Amino acid sequence: MAINELYKTILERKNHPAEGSYTASLFATGLPRMAQKVGEEGTEVVVAALSQDNARLIEEIADLTYHVLVLMAARGLAPEDVAKELEKRRK
Numbered sequence: 483m484a485i486n487e488l489y490k491t492i493l494e495r496k497n498h499p500a501e502g503s504y505t506a507s508l509f510a511t512g513l514p515r516m517a518q519k520v521g522e523e524g525t526e527v528v529v530a531a532l533s534q535d536n537a538r539l540i541e542e543i544a545d546l547t548y549h550v551l552v553l554m555a556a557r558g559l560a561p562e563d564v565a566k567e568l569e570k571r572r573k
Contacts, residue, residue: 485561488548492555508552516556519549 492505499506508516523546530539554560 485547485551489551489555489561492548492551496555505552508549509556513553513556516549516553520546520553523549 495503495505496509499509508519523542527539527542527546530542551561554564
């Protein structure tokens, strides 16, 4: 699944919460919890990078990416906003 597709699914869960949806539950807990999850997942990426195999590292990066996208959606940001910033830095 591409990042833009995942982001659209996250927005769908934000705008139309489904019972039992982990994503919807994150939005219900609020911004502080979402930010905390990003921090936790970032730490797990560091641990995996230093002491685990590539398969585990990929899993942790996927978790971090997902939680960053949830945080972005909560703040009204989109992947395109980050892409624009990266493009700006490339020049």
